[in-house]
Amino acid sequence: MVTDEKLSLEDVAVLLSKSKETIRRWDNVGKLPAFREPMSNYRYYKRSQLDIFDEVKAMNIHTTHQEPQPSDEYTVLELFAGAGGLAIGMEQAGLKCVALNEIDKYAAATLRENRPKWNVLEGDIRNISFSEFAHQVDVVTGGFPCQAFSYAGKRFGFQDARGTLFYEFARTVQETKPKICIGENVKGLQSHDGGRTLKTMIAILDEIGYRVIDPKVLKAIYYNVPQKRERLILVGVRKDLDIDFNYPIPNKKVLNLSDALKKGKLFNCDVPESPGTKYPASKKKVLDLVPPGGYWRDLPLDIQKEYMQKSFFLGGGKTGMARRISWDEPSLTLTCSPAQKQTERCHPDETRPFTVREYARIQTFPDEWKFAGPVSAQYKQIGNAVPINLGKAIGQSIVEFLNEVSKQNEELISA
Structure with a gap:
């Protein structure tokens, strides 16, 4: 059974070659209604919704294009x-x-x-x-x-x-x-x-x-x-x-986080164990309350204010803060340090940052590619890298x- 992918507003805008404002308007008038996360009111769509559009219907998303072969040594x-x-x-x-x-x-x-x-x-x-x-x-x-x-x-x-x-x-x-x-x-x-x-x-x-x-x-x-x-x-x-x-x-x-960390389309085994950093006890206590796919707005109001401090009163969604990634969505962009307050990328099931090998998987590094130096240096190397599969394309x-x-x-x- 094919999973009905969860797409962000931006994903849909790219697929349909429309502006995000147009997609929002279509939601408001009922042409393309969005789903919303219960607590955060985060707007998302399902891949099957887009089949009403000819430009998407014509795509055979399962067709793999033939990889070009060099005709000389380049x-x-x-x-x-x-x-x-x-x-x-x-x-x-x-x-x-x-x-x-x-x-x-x-x-x-x-x-x-x-x-x-x-x-x-x-x-x-x-x-x-x-x-x-x-x-x-x-x-x-x-x-x-x-x-x-x-x-x-x-x-x-x-x-x-x-x-x-x-x-x-x-x-x-x-x-x-x-x-x-x-x-x-x-x-x-x-x-x-x-x-x-x-x-x-x-x-x-x-x-x-x-x-x-x-x-x-x-x-x-x-x-x-x-x-x-x-x-x-x-x-x-x-x-x-x-x-x-x-x-x-x-x-x-x-592809989603499950494709990165579990056996499937990208890798022939689950992610290997490896070292990783941990959250301080105070941060872990807060992130324990965040559901998969959620972020700081899913916390009780008093904890939101305590955790966000002055940022609570500023504009913008700050969706990377106190963020727990879900299995059925792509990871947010990895950074050089997995536990910074502005860029938390919490594991879906466990309240911890991604490990070194999980970081590498999300960047599509092969499992056999080893990283030198202390764990902090390994995170930095992976976070700064061009994803391998993007480099290949x-x-x-x-x-x-x-x-x-x-x-x-x-x-x-x-x-």
């Missing part, structure tokens, strides 16, 4: 590699990682432990030249940290970006001349400094010879990741290549692009 240089989330995804898509740069000693140790043959260049990217890889790599990828630019009196081209880690990303692209470069960042980069930061990054890539495809926010839940994580993808194609990059097609099939789109480049080159040679 190589990747990865910057800001972290614990390897994006690199594993690229590897699973059929791309060969020739070198990875990472400054964090624990993350670098994680990469070496799991892939002894990978060329891990540990250290500050600002002190590393990548000129040896000039014209030797097809792809440069990197989740560069977003930093503020100072615009005062500056034209703000490539040289003016010095001192930012985006400059190091662009500098590496300029040194190596890959066919395509892929930058990833938080969704907030779109609106950072009124959008000027992203526009500046696009202008800099254009200046060094790369045509930027319209940046797009990819929702991990539509790429076989049981987590509501969003990443902004910035793609630059070398200007001598008249081929467009196409973003991966969303599956429309949403991006990698497959890169393979399709590079296959087209290869095909075009062959046609030119034979002409």
Whole structure:
């Protein structure tokens, strides 16, 4: 029997390509009535409700698209590699990682432990030249940290970006001349400094010879990741290549926490046991009262006020606070620390944060991928990572692009 998926208002808006305001209006007029959680009044929908819409009816959500195979050996240089989330995804898509740069000693140790043959260049990217890889790599990828630019009196081209880690990303692209470069960042980069930061990054890539495809926010839940994580993808194609990059097609099939932690669609066994942090006794006492799928508004009013303090009187839902995830919904976005007050992600059945291996499962890391360092460092590595299955989907789109480049080159040679 197929479970009738529970979808958020935002999920429905994405599936129907409508605004959230339109979906709310449809609820109010009865065109698409929402269900509501008894205590929190949280609005949600069931997947079966959407079958009345032609755009959804036409989707065969169980159809898996054929994975593209590389027609040649394609190589990747990865910057800001972290614990390897994006690199594993690229590897699973059929791309060969020739070198990875990472400054964090624990993350670098994680990469070496799991892939002894990978060329891990540990250290500050600002002190590393990548000129040896000039014209030797097809792809440069990197989740560069977003930093503020100072615009005062500056034209703000490539040289003016010095001192930012985006400059190091662009500098590496300029040194190596890959066919395509892929930058990833938080969704907030779109609106950072009124959008000027992203526009500046696009202008800099254009200046060094790369045509930027319209940046797009990819929702991990539509790429076989049981987590509501969003990443902004910035793609630059070398200007001598008249081929467009196409973003991966969303599956429309949403996986839930049970898919991450239990034997099923994603993994062939239940999640292995592993270390994990604990809540202080005072927090545990509060979270014991929160039902699966609930949050602070499900607490008795006096406890709400005591727990939230000044935040109780501020606007906004703050749905991540005192939050217990249910089995039949995707996890909220994982953070670097699983027990912070603003970002609780409580286990559905037990009053505790997710363990290290549960964290890794939610990010779709393979069970055999080990993390170096103390437990706090392991959480940080996993929380910062690109989900593997999202990385794989991006990698497959890169393979399709590079296959087209290869095909075009062959046609030119034979002409």
